[in-house]
Amino acid sequence: MSSEMTYRLMLALVVGFLLTGILYWKRTDPVSFFSGKEKPRYTPYFAYWLLPGFLLLVFCLLPLMLPRGGGNSLLGLLFQAFLHLALYNSLLLLFHPLLRRFLQPQTCVVLWLLPNWLYLCISTGNYRLDRPLLILHLPVQAIRVGCWVWAAGFAAVLGWKIFSHLRFRRRILREAQVATDPSTSRLWQELRQWAGYTDKRLPLLVSPAVATPLSIGLFPSTLRVVLPQRDYTQKELDLILRHELIHIGRGDSTAKFFLTFCTALCWFNPLMWAAMRQGAEDLELSCDQEVLAKSDEEERQEYARLLLRTAGEQAGFTTCLSASASSLRRRLQRTLHPTRRFICGIAAGLAAFALVMTFGWAALSYDVTGQEVFFPGGTREDWSFSNIYLSEMGACQASDPEALADYLSGLELECLAGQYSFQPQGRKLSMYLYGPEGSRFLSLRDNVAQSFPLATSSYESNNSYLITNGVDWEYLESLLTPEKDAA
Numbered sequence: 001m002s003s004e005m006t007y008r009l010m011l012a013l014v015v016g017f018l019l020t021g022i023l024y025w026k027r028t029d030p031v032s033f034f035s036g037k038e039k040p041r042y043t044p045y046f047a048y049w050l051l052p053g054f055l056l057l058v059f060c061l062l063p064l065m066l067p068r069g070g071g072n073s074l075l076g077l078l079f080q081a082f083l084h085l086a087l088y089n090s091l092l093l094l095f096h097p098l099l100r101r102f103l104q105p106q107t108c109v110v111l112w113l114l115p116n117w118l119y120l121c122i123s124t125g126n127y128r129l130d131r132p133l134l135i136l137h138l139p140v141q142a143i144r145v146g147c148w149v150w151a152a153g154f155a156a157v158l159g160w161k162i163f164s165h166l167r168f169r170r171r172i173l174r175e176a177q178v179a180t181d182p183s184t185s186r187l188w189q190e191l192r193q194w195a196g197y198t199d200k201r202l203p204l205l206v207s208p209a210v211a212t213p214l215s216i217g218l219f220p221s222t223l224r225v226v227l228p229q230r231d232y233t234q235k236e237l238d239l240i241l242r243h244e245l246i247h248i249g250r251g252d253s254t255a256k257f258f259l260t261f262c263t264a265l266c267w268f269n270p271l272m273w274a275a276m277r278q279g280a281e282d283l284e285l286s287c288d289q290e291v292l293a294k295s296d297e298e299e300r301q302e303y304a305r306l307l308l309r310t311a312g313e314q315a316g317f318t319t320c321l322s323a324s325a326s327s328l329r330r331r332l333q334r335t336l337h338p339t340r341r342f343i344c345g346i347a348a349g350l351a352a353f354a355l356v357m358t359f360g361w362a363a364l365s366y367d368v369t370g371q372e373v374f375f376p377g378g379t380r381e382d383w384s385f386s387n388i389y390l391s392e393m394g395a396c397q398a399s400d401p402e403a404l405a406d407y408l409s410g411l412e413l414e415c416l417a418g419q420y421s422f423q424p425q426g427r428k429l430s431m432y433l434y435g436p437e438g439s440r441f442l443s444l445r446d447n448v449a450q451s452f453p454l455a456t457s458s459y460e461s462n463n464s465y466l467i468t469n470g471v472d473w474e475y476l477e478s479l480l481t482p483e484k485d486a487a
Contacts, residue, residue, distance in 0.1 A: 005129070012356035015117060016349035023110060023345030040196040042249030042290070045110055048258040050119040055081070055265075075143070076418030079364045084355065085115055086266050089275040096278055103344050105286035110348045112279035113255055115262060117352055118359070130423045132363035135466075137414065140366045150268070158264040165317050169216055172226055176207035179227065187237055195245040202248070204241075212310045214320030215244040218254055239291060239303055246290045247319035252283050257317045283319070288331055307331060363416045365466065370411035373451050373465060376437050380405035383435035388480065391427045396480040404479045407472075408442070413449060413465040422448045422464050427473055444471055 022045060058074060092099075092111055099108055138146075179185060188204045205226045217223035225244050232240065247253070259276045266272040292300055375383050385404065388396045398404045426446030432454075433440045443450045449465040 008129075008357065011120065012353045015120060015356055016353035018349075019110065019114070019117075019352045020345035020349035023107060023348055040249050042195065042246050044251035044254070046113055046116045046255075048113070048116060048251060048254045051116050052258065052261045054119050072415060072417055073419065075147070075364065076416070079417055080359060080362075081118060082266055083362055084118055084359060085262050086269050086272065088115060088351075088355065089262070089266075090269075090271045093271055093275050093278065099347075100282075103347065105282050105289055107344050107347060108282040109255075109279070109286050111351055112275070112282060113258060114348065114351055114355065116258060117355060120356065129360045129420055131420050132361060132416065132418070134362040135365050135414075135416070136362065137365045137367075140368075143364070143366055153267045154264050157267045158261065161260050161264070161317075168318070172207050172209040172214075172216070173205070173224065175209060176205040176224075176226060179204045179206050183234065184237060187234060188241060191238070191241045191245055195242075195249055197245060197249065212320050213240045213244060214318050215247050215253065216318045218257055218317055223248060223253075235299075235302060236306055239299075239306060243287055243291050244319065246287050247283075250287075252287070252319045253317045255283060256280055256319070260317070285331060287319070360418060360420070363418045363420070365414040365416050368413045368415045368465065369409070370413060370449075371409040373413060373415075373449070374408050374433065374440070374442055375405070375435065377435070380409045383433045386432050386434065388429075388431040390429050390476070390480055393477065393480065393482050395483045397483055398479060399481045400479050404476075407475065407479070411449070412468040414468060415465050420464055422450075427471075429471075429476060446471060 058077065062074065089112075096108070099111070179188070184204070192202070201221060202223050202225065205224055206229055207226050208229050210226050210228045213225070213227050215223065215225045225241070225248075227240070259279045263272045263276045288303070292303060295303070371380065374380075381402075383405065385398050385401060388398060390396050422445075425448075429442075429444040431442050433442055437453070439454045440451055441454060444467070447467045447470055449467055451465070
């Protein structure tokens with residue numbers, strides 16, 4: 001096993017064990033681990049901004065990366081992210097009814113949010129595979145058109161979702177006022193202390209523009225809990241406010257943004273849209289379970305009646321008590337007839353292990369010529385050869401430099417979008433080229449070519465090219481003379 005695969009295996013095992021531990025740790029009351037200290041009772045499963053933040057950083061650095069050969073690496077990164085998100089969510093959607101039957105909602109939520117850990121896969125470069133197992137070949141023009149179409153769709157979907165969220169937020173907060181009822185304010189304060197949430201910037205508002213209790217806001221400074229203008233009993237308020245505080249503590253609004261971001265990345269895949277809806281529903285199911293964790297039959301019936309009586313609009317990245325018609329029956333059934341299901345952190349651990357281990361198994365490729373790869377920025381006549389080395393012949397000189405340049409420039413190559421190590425196999429030809437673009441290193445093996453500038457700052461230093469028709473070693477030998485013979 002190569003050192004890269006050993007590193008990847010270790011990373012996959014660590015991530016898998018970490019995910020398993022997180023789920024089992026969530027079974028207990030986190031507050032008990034911090035005796036004497038006031039800590040939040042509920043915490044997020046992940047740092048949901050990792051993958052969106054990393055990809056946003058990549059897009060911001062795009063103007064710097066493209067002139068230095070970073071376009072190919074970026075294309076490979078995005079292709080791998082699309083492929084993993086699409087395949088993972090499609091498989092999860094296929095097995096979702098079975099998972100819901102046997103696993104607790106918390107486990108299902110973690111499985112939906114697990115692609116956030118793709119950040120580890122695409123931001124670490126020491127785990128490169130030797131070569132991909134599957135290569136998807138497309139024409140260069142098709143890839144360029146596809147990139148522009150994808151970028152337009154991504155911007156449109158994510159932009160519309162953010163705009164809808166901001167518009168909905170503005171509408172419901174325009175006439176909202178702080179809850180002034182003494183009993184409601186007192187209960188709110190008690191439940192905030194119970195949840196370990198001491199931030200005084202989290203107000204409880206009442207708005208005529210909402211028909212269901214909800215929480216809205218992606219950042220601590222923008223979080224708001226909003227109640228409709230209707231009367232609730234103290235018991236109903238207790239259930240409602242606990243429900244929203246659990247959502248806030250777990251960062252479920254941000255989790256919904258992450259699901260939306262993944263859907264925008266793969267907007268062309270209809271299964272991703274269905275996966276986003278199922279993931280959001282599992283967030284609500286898991287919150288119901290947390291609220292009713294130690295409830296008796298009477299309290300469960302009260303909660304079920306509250307779900308039936310509460311109906312309203314849910315838009316943007318909000319969490320609310322209301323249920324859509326498609327999920328209401330399932331939420332009522334689980335509320336009134338709870339069954340024993342497994343946490344099964346091992347399922348999440350195995351899924352994380354598989355995500356890390358399979359990253360990079362498929363690659364995108366497109367045709368290039370030897371002229372483009374070996375002699376950029378000029379004709380082959382502008383380049384000269386030195387330090388030529390051919391296995392079985394040793395150090396050589398070009399007896400016919402023009403014919404050698406013609407052969408290299410005429411090679412038909414496939415450029416792989418991504419970074420692969422390509423362990424040494426077969427014979428090898430290596431040399432240095434000097435020309436208008438500076439000095440370059442060139443290496444040929446039986447079916448793989450590598451060529452990159454000697455400047456270490458270039459992103460294309462890890463580009464590899466498949467030689468479509470292989471290397472004609474006999475012809476190359478006829479163009480080279482061993483240095484000892486030349487001497």
